[in-house]
Amino acid sequence: MARIPLKQLLADDPKKVLVLDGGQGTELENRGIKVANPVWSTIPFISESFWSDESSANRKIVEEMFNDFLAAGAEILMTITYQTSFKSVSENTPIKTLAAYDNLLTRIVDFSRDCIGEEKHLIGCIGPWGAHVCCEFTGDYGPNPENIDFYQYFKPQLDNFNRNEKLDLLGFETIPNIHELKAILSWDESILSKPFYIGLSVHEHGVLRDGTTMEGVAKVIKDLGDKINPNFLLLGINCVSFNQSPDILESLHRALPNMPLLAYPNSGEVYDTEKKIWLPNSDKLNSWDTVVKQYIGSGARIIGGCCRTTPKDIQEISAAVKKYT
Numbered sequence: 001m002a003r004i005p006l007k008q009l010l011a012d013d014p015k016k017v018l019v020l021d022g023g024q025g026t027e028l029e030n031r032g033i034k035v036a037n038p039v040w041s042t043i044p045f046i047s048e049s050f051w052s053d054e055s056s057a058n059r060k061i062v063e064e065m066f067n068d069f070l071a072a073g074a075e076i077l078m079t080i081t082y083q084t085s086f087k088s089v090s091e092n093t094p095i096k097t098l099a100a101y102d103n104l105l106t107r108i109v110d111f112s113r114d115c116i117g118e119e120k121h122l123i124g125c126i127g128p129w130g131a132h133v134c135c136e137f138t139g140d141y142g143p144n145p146e147n148i149d150f151y152q153y154f155k156p157q158l159d160n161f162n163r164n165e166k167l168d169l170l171g172f173e174t175i176p177n178i179h180e181l182k183a184i185l186s187w188d189e190s191i192l193s194k195p196f197y198i199g200l201s202v203h204e205h206g207v208l209r210d211g212t213t214m215e216g217v218a219k220v221i222k223d224l225g226d227k228i229n230p231n232f233l234l235l236g237i238n239c240v241s242f243n244q245s246p247d248i249l250e251s252l253h254r255a256l257p258n259m260p261l262l263a264y265p266n267s268g269e270v271y272d273t274e275k276k277i278w279l280p281n282s283d284k285l286n287s288w289d290t291v292v293k294q295y296i297g298s299g300a301r302i303i304g305g306c307c308r309t310t311p312k313d314i315q316e317i318s319a320a321v322k323k324y325t
């Protein structure tokens with residue numbers, strides 16, 4: 001059965017809310033893959049044995065993770081390519097040429113599609129520029145962020161993903177800086193030829209990590225008017241604090257009432273960078289049931305989880321989505 005294009009699916013049924021999968025990098029870590037390295041969750045795909053040995057331990061772990069997210073109710077899933085930019089891969093792994101990089105991405109997308117089957121939608125996940133220097137949670141892109149050549153950074157990954165028919169949507173995730181947002185939104189259909197979304201990295205006080213308000217974000221989009229790329233399908237937030245996420249999404253909704261939104265917060269645990277451990281969310285004010293209900297009230301069309309969320313979280317999200325749609 002052919003998949004309904006997402007743009008059509010969302011337009012045909014204004015009540016439809018899709019359940020996304022959870023935090024893949026941290027879930028692979030939970031399952032024993034050592035992701036602490038410069039290409040993070042890309043690491044299992046770098047070793048040739050992942051591809052040559054169908055019973056390799058890491059391959060089993062990734063397959064089981066996808067299976068568990070599917071069983072939990074995920075309807076749209078992501079490729080594990082957050083830290084798989086050409087720059088990250090070519091500087092930190094034996095994969096050095098554009099041709100070898102292209103082959104890597106194609107293999108990952110083929111494998112992900114095989115894991116989830118033909119009926120579910122697949123997102124080509126693209127981490128922010130900041131991911132390669134670990135500043136997606138500070139938004140500090142140096143003294144001249146307006147001079148960064150974002151297109152050059154993303155181009156090799158976009159060239160592959162744009163032409164890959166196994167992908168239904170491109171997802172720019174955890175975007176913390178207004179100059180990066182402006183750059184992505186300035187690209188027309190020749191650069192972004194597939195439907196795409198942008199997930200913002202937002203501080204718990206409700207501003208983009210670089211300090212831009214949600215009104216400031218909205219202004220960038222409003223100023224583009226009808227020059228906006230028609231492939232820009234959804235805007236939203238990801239890897240933001242669980243507790244604050246409903247308020248943040250609501251403020252985005254107030255600033256852009258007609259924009260379809262998406263939300264996938266982290267678990268609310270906090271990473272202690274010195275001890276290198278996750279500290280519990282001691283202040284978990286809400287349940288997924290309450291959070292999902294508020295997201296839907298604020299115009300969310302895709303809802304899932306980011307870092308440290310597991311198939312159990314996706315199960316709770318899925319139940320809440322069924323209840324409130």
Ligand SMILES: [Zn+2]
Nearest residue numbers: 239266306307
């Ligand atoms: Zn995350």
